[in-house]
Amino acid sequence: MPLAFLPEGTKGIVKSIVGGFGMRRRLYELGFTEGTEVWVIKSGRPGPILVSVRGSRLAIGRGVAMKIFVEVVA
């Protein structure tokens, strides 16, 4: 499911990212590669999402979060 739908406090593993090349590469470089753990810290529905990826905290917009597909872990 898209990262955007993950509730607060849950973890997911990145499966794939759809969308434009530039954005995908950017996300990749920031650590959103396949198999990476993503932890949702704050999800203001609607609104941007605060996640922890590879130890750093990133705020990503809802639109972007809709394009990152993850598998829920816990």
Next chain:
Amino acid sequence: MTVKVALVGNPNVGKSVIFNNLTGSHQHIGNWPGKTVEKKEGIFEYNDKEVYVIDLPGIYSLTAYSVEELIARDYIIEEKPDVIVVIIDASNIERNLYLVLQVLELGAKTLLVLNKMDLAEASNLHIDAMELGKLLGIPVIQTVAPKKIGMDELRRKILEIAKAKKQLTKIRYSSDFEEAIDRITKLLEDYKLHEEYSRRWLAIKLLEGDKVIIEKIRKTAKGKEFLKRVEKIKELLEQKYGNLEMALIDERYRVIKCIVEKVVKGEKTLTASDYLDQALLDKYLGIPIFISILWAMFQFTFIVSTPFSDILGDFFTILSERMAGITGFTRIDYLLFGEYGVLNGIGMVISFVPLIMTLYFAMSLLEDFGYLARAAFLMDKVMRKLGLTGRSIIPMILGFGCNIAGVYSTRIIPTEEDRIIAIVTNPLMLCSARLVVFTAIATAFWSSAVGSILLSLYIIGIVLAILIALMLKRFIFRGITSPFIMELPPYQMPSLKVAVTQMWIKGSLFFKKAGTIVFLGLLIVGFLATTDASTLSFTNDIEYSLVAVIGHKLQPIFTPLNWDWRLVVAIIFGFIAKEIVIGTTAMLYGVSEEEFSIFLASHYDPVTMYAYMLFVLIYVPCIATLAAVKHETQSWKWVIFTIVYETLLAYTISLIILFLGRIVFPGV
């Protein structure tokens, strides 16, 4: 011979502090040629050797996604520093290592600095620096930059490495990739192409399909032939891995994961920053907190600066009185020291230096603390609905200090359309110059609630900016807004030293501006005000002067707004610099700074003046800002657009408010 060192790292790792520690006062801050990115360079001496240090902009990778990355990459490749010092955040090691790997690919002599070790320890992370160095094949130094721990070792190591032979990086990717890299490297040897660059690096760039490198090679003799053979090598790899650029990013992270597993022990626990974010980014309370903090900031600014402003004002009034008649030339005396005198006008402006200083002091604290990034996050929710991006909040907040800074800071907005919208609406952000004007007027009418009246003006400016942005988005630009991806650095105790420095710099800038542009402007106004329109000789009756003629000619346009010709003239001269509006008005009415408030209160009613303030807020920004707009948008079209829409909007809104005001406050 001077050793050349480049500092590289992610944003927020503490690079600047380390740079300051190394170079102290021997630094120079300028701009990268043709760009608005800061260029920081400096020098330090160690063991009789001189070392030149350049602090490259904070970047996440060397892929040239943004201006900063281009600058950093170009510098490293073209200038070939003797040592590259990569600074990483120990509490955030995994993502930081990505840049390290990219730098290692360059094949230059590299040194790794693990900063924020105290933070890592506090978060329960234990990092084996020795092991890390072994795995990467480069020396590693641990530092806690603000406490200057590790600085001496850093200096020593820099010189050590500078003298040593070339390093060989130990980082190797998986065999398929290494094989391809080897083959391309051999080809590069055969063809003897671009021998000034590291072959391994070139090979990796070619695999990634780096456009800049490919162009360079295409231009050489036999370049095209070479590229064809590289294509063949890539094809095989692509069949297995798909897009090679992405595959290489994956590879790097795979290697990083291996390293991290061996080197980092402990799970990162929740830090105080996390808890703060829970509250500050709360779904419902986040924005009220934001508004409260803004209110507190503006109240602080206004309250603290008032007594000092009054003292300065008095000083100029007394000075004016004492200097009257000093030159012996009536005309000059009158011009400079008379009731309509320039000194009088300038005095009013300068008396606001304390206001500027406290404002920048407070803003610096807020920025240092790390709150501005959160503000962008908070506002993004709201701004998306209006077709803006959360990133736009930063130019908006900077615009409150000075619209010029706001306009230039729109660089951080990736898409062209959003950038233009941010640039064009920035003048609606109440800048400190206009704050000066409004404070003077507001004090006359609403002495007990000046702070709140000013806040209302700020809010109206913001609301209008949003509306204009919405309309622009809907009718002129139809496009997708840029994706919002932003890192939130941990909070930190704001530095008083930085705040005081900022306050001092900006305060003196304002002072200088006052001394030059504003002074000249007032001089012109004063001259026009003391020149008889018909005889072109000196007159001390302002009603007959040139300025009165101009004012009277234009006044009819503004009758619905209830202004007399002097306010009209003040508006015109506000074009030069907004602060002039106050000085001019005082001069034209022949009142001193003390009397200004009383005078205004007795001649105008609050509603008219509120509408007047709105007009000054919305209409054309000062010349300097328009110059910035032209510079950033690279076109006259937008400059003209700004001038036209703002003037029309100003007039319309003023009229509406005046009309509404009369209905709601009839007895006023």
Next chain:
Amino acid sequence: MKKNIQYYETFLGLLYILYGILQVYNGVTNWWLQGEKQIQLGIKIFEVWVPNTFPDPFSGFTLITTGLLFLVAVYYSKQGFTKYIGYLFIAWLLAMIMLTLNIIEIIASFLDAYYPLLYSEKPNFEWNLSTDTWGIAPHFILGLLSSPLYFDLSNFIKELMLKQ
């Protein structure tokens, strides 16, 4: 959080909200209806209202926000969430900021009135607490009441200060 502290914070939170609403009300009446009855909730000591709920809607808004933060902190603490501490800290921080603002305001007003005495006979105007815009505002009293919470927050503050 100990039960007593919870009660205290709830009490503080409610007070902040109460005075916040009063300030908003006063602000609105003062500006809109031109100085109709102003509500004061306190005691008068030598002509000085303690606390002085001066009319200002935006100031009131900040008081209300602070109060809400206190209440939310207590709520989360009762539910067992550790995140209550972030809310408590922000509430306390805002309380301290407002207390400081009040003190600065009094000093600044005093300075503004009497600095001319440095070079002339007459002050700018006669100043005393009862006529001051803010006076001893709710910011001051409630801020003082909130300050002991520092001891509850000291560990958290120490950790925050660790970063530079």
